[in-house]
Amino acid sequence: MIEWQDVYKVVVAMVPLYVALMLGYGSIKWWKIFTPEQCDAVNRLVCYFTLPLFTFEFAAHVDPFKMNYKFIGADAISKVIIVAVLAFWAKCSSKGSYCWSITSFSLSTLTNSLVVGIPLLKAMYGQIAIDLVVQSSVVQAIIWLTGLLFVLEFRRSWSTGTDDVVVEDLPPPGKDLEGNNNVNGNGNGVGVVVSSGTKPSFWYLMRGVWMKLALNPNSYACIVGLVWAFLSNRFHFEMPSIMEGSILIMSRAGTGTAMFSMGLFMAMQEKVIACGVSLTVFGMVLRFIAGPAAMAIGAIAVGLHDDVLRIAIIQAALPQSITSFIYAKEYGLHADVLSTAVIFGMMVSLPVLIAYYAILEFLH
Template identity: 45%
Template sequence: MITWHELYMVMSAVVPLYVPMLLAYGSVRWWAVITPEQCGGINRFVAVFAVPLLIFKVISASDLYAMDIRFAAADTLQKLLVLAALAVWCRLAPSSLAGLDCSITLFSFSTLPNTLVVGIPLIAPMYGPHAADLVVQLVVLQCIVWYTMLIFLFEFRAARLLVAGRFPGGVATVCVDPDVVSLDVDGSQADGTVVQEGSTTTVEAKDGGGTTPPFGVRLRLILPMVWRRLIRNPNTYACVLGLTWSLIKFRFHITMPAIVANSISILSDAGLGMAMFSLGLFMAMQPKIIAGSNTVTAATMAVRFLLGPAVMAIASAAVGLRGTLLRIAIVQAAIPLGIVPFVFAKEYNLHAAILCTG
């Protein structure tokens, strides 16, 4: 049974996280001291500088040689179980595209918590510094593996829409402009580049009536897009550089020069608060806090706070986690949805309002 002292420790870790979020929300909605144009600049600063440097600092300070393999395996198994269930859902859904759309959103809700911003500050006072180090290991996997998987799913959906929508009944070719970093649904990007017809990738349809291109065709369209998204994402560099420095630091027992460490800290220390501030700005820019119907909101909350932790409990038990490790695994799976899945959903125009509510 949780004691009042433990409850206070949890609240003292969680409540301060939401203070900057509420300030940001009020600054836009109630007091009008920040304009929508200024919100874009603040969000850009958070995405390009604050959060990547925070990721680098957290990962580089963690001893990855002491990684708990079973703990990481439980997290991986949870996501694989959800992916397998969603793959079956896609096959059985009346519309394969509708099934894919829902599957991407459900994967985000059930398996991608806000580990960096909420998870570490919450779990550290509950279970100690070692628990926080374990959660950092999941941050590494989440940023490098699972966010890449999420981008792949979004691009897979975009490729299907692009090819099936433009060439519904015959053989054709698709050429992707080298500057395009995503196969957006309508073929256009924010920077003005366009997905064009050309002679790069040949598309299916021997019977003249097929609408779904072969998987190999979609894969040839998707992989370049995923690569371009990753190499232009500051979080990718933050993860790789943080991982590299962590391996060097704890292998050879060397420290970062003070002038470099202090330069990173001055921005990364602001990363946590700025990330929550940015989330509050996102919420304030939406027409309403609760997007969609109450039924949809209740269903997504059940997926986030019940289904995700339940699958994690099954995965943890399967790999042999017991005691405190089991509790840490379940708690980190039950924290709110991460910010990055919402950012991706907004960029790809897929259920962004629902994820903002989450």
């Protein structure tokens, strides 16, 4: 049963995040420390250095041989359900959009498990909850965040990719390109663009996307961490202290710098609720209703029961992943919606999650 000291532990875990957020916000809004270009540089620092090292650090310390594969299967089924619904909506509805499907997937499935989930679910269900939350975080980083990264890279390549532009120098009147007589010259020898306007082939785009992912540490940080976890747990050795210290010095800044970057982004918007009230409500519905509902279906489908079933549903209702905002900002896709989802999701998550806990205990 949750007591006041347990609620206090969650508040203690969340308040420092808002301190980092307000420092970033004040750096632009009040103190005018950063320019927009410098804000982009901060976001890239977070995206390519602190978050990958943060992801590697917690993945490297999980025990892959003690993972609950039914729980992971339930999580996979829930996300497949969401993907299927969003793909159908994008293809068959007049209001459907693949770009909004990407954002809606983030809103309904990607959670901030480590910061909020661990202290709250530990208070609810003890050590078993911590183990399951860490497992879901590792799977989220390896499969779903990497998949999101792939889709965002593909979208950017598709939207910007065109066939090579060719510039030809036209000859003066009376001469062709080889110097022969030609009465159709343009009179000044100025080059013209031959802009075919067609998109590159699918395989050309795929090759470019994979090349970019290979250079992006977010795409393999968790995989490398999990490989290390397999080896260290199989052969019973620990990470050398010099290596662990080198990782920790940056990874410990991961969540804080991500929140700081979000504060910078908020300060550059005209409104604190950057996406408007209707989209905020839309994001909260996806976050706290659609995601847990899909997870309940997946959990029941694989036969989860008792506390594991309740943990699965509650962890699906955790607030929005901070990493999803960093990706949205980096790739220019509805960052205002994701920033609002992170901020307000954390504000309302505590009463919502306690309500879920009370309802599930009552039904039990």
